[in-house]
Amino acid sequence: MNDVIAKPSVTMTILKKYDLKATKKFGQNFLIDPNIIEKIAKAACQEGAAALEIGPGIGALTQFLSRYFKKVYAHEIDKKLITALNDIFQDTENIEIIPGDFLNVDFSDMPYRKERIVVCANLPYYITTPVLFKLFESDLNIQKIIVMVQKEVADRFLAGVGSEDYSALSVLTYFKYDIRLLTKIKKTVFYPSPKVDSAVISFTPKKHKELDEARFSELVKNSFRQRRKTLKNNLQDTFANIDKTINDLGFKDGVRAQELTLEDFLRLYGELYENQSLR
Numbered sequence: 001m002n003d004v005i006a007k008p009s010v011t012m013t014i015l016k017k018y019d020l021k022a023t024k025k026f027g028q029n030f031l032i033d034p035n036i037i038e039k040i041a042k043a044a045c046q047e048g049a050a051a052l053e054i055g056p057g058i059g060a061l062t063q064f065l066s067r068y069f070k071k072v073y074a075h076e077i078d079k080k081l082i083t084a085l086n087d088i089f090q091d092t093e094n095i096e097i098i099p100g101d102f103l104n105v106d107f108s109d110m111p112y113r114k115e116r117i118v119v120c121a122n123l124p125y126y127i128t129t130p131v132l133f134k135l136f137e138s139d140l141n142i143q144k145i146i147v148m149v150q151k152e153v154a155d156r157f158l159a160g161v162g163s164e165d166y167s168a169l170s171v172l173t174y175f176k177y178d179i180r181l182l183t184k185i186k187k188t189v190f191y192p193s194p195k196v197d198s199a200v201i202s203f204t205p206k207k208h209k210e211l212d213e214a215r216f217s218e219l220v221k222n223s224f225r226q227r228r229k230t231l232k233n234n235l236q237d238t239f240a241n242i243d244k245t246i247n248d249l250g251f252k253d254g255v256r257a258q259e260l261t262l263e264d265f266l267r268l269y270g271e272l273y274e275n276q277s278l279r
Helices: 008-017 034-044 060-068 079-088 125-136 151-157 168-176 213-223 231-235 242-248 262-275
Strands: 050-054 072-076 095-099 116-122 141-150 177-185 198-205
Touching: 034 060, 034 116, 034 141, 034 177, 034 198, 050 060, 060 072, 060 116, 072 079, 079 095, 125 141, 125 151, 141 151, 141 177, 151 168, 151 177, 151 198, 168 177, 168 213, 168 262, 213 231, 213 262, 231 242, 242 262
Parallel strands: 050 072, 050 116, 072 095, 116 141
Antiparallel strands: 141 198, 177 198
16 A cells, blocks of 8 residues: 555545444554654664564554564454455565464464564553563564553553552563653544553563572562562561561661662562572
8 A cells, every 4th residue: 555544534544445443342543643653663673673563453553664674464353454454455565464363372383483573563451461471471582562552551661669550560571671661642643532642662671680580570579469568578478587688688677569679679589599598
């Protein structure tokens, strides 16, 4: 297609032509601002990598990604949209539409299994967290993840120490990724307009520190097990002399998990697993 799909008039024409409507079940809202979409595609661009998109809709972002990437793999669950996408991009050789539910995908069967990939997607609210964690826990060669999400979801991922949204999820994500807010997006640039604004955030993988990630994850999750309890109370059933460890590390009496930075948790992990044994 030569026309820019994200133009409001083109979007409406496509929806009418293929008898399409935004489906609440799949959390569909179509972005109708070409400038925003191009900025997202440019931010995602990485030489030699392929783009992986989840939920392309009618292909507004897909179209721009195809201009900046050698190949675009787009997962779509909606059968009517799959039909439309295959027709819209029938002459675009570097776009491959992959039908089915992304959450059920076995990556070992995917054509991008051994490629360097950049994930770039406008994620529906109801699958944002499961999609991201499927990617986080995969062994794909992911160079970067750039996603548009509801603003409240972005706030949770970007939450700072001591804030209401700061959680085990925050710590574990900061451990594996550098996270940045790229831009905020008003709800008015979507059709139909959702009830809340959105934000675009990026995740860039960090080099892992030398530790047992499963143990570190368990420690962080146990520390946040009951937010109103102190760190000592949450961990005392697992570790001997946890109160001495907290004092040795210079943490204040009564400190709670939400007051500790990622570096604090790494220090706590080192002290507990190097100098103390599990009960």
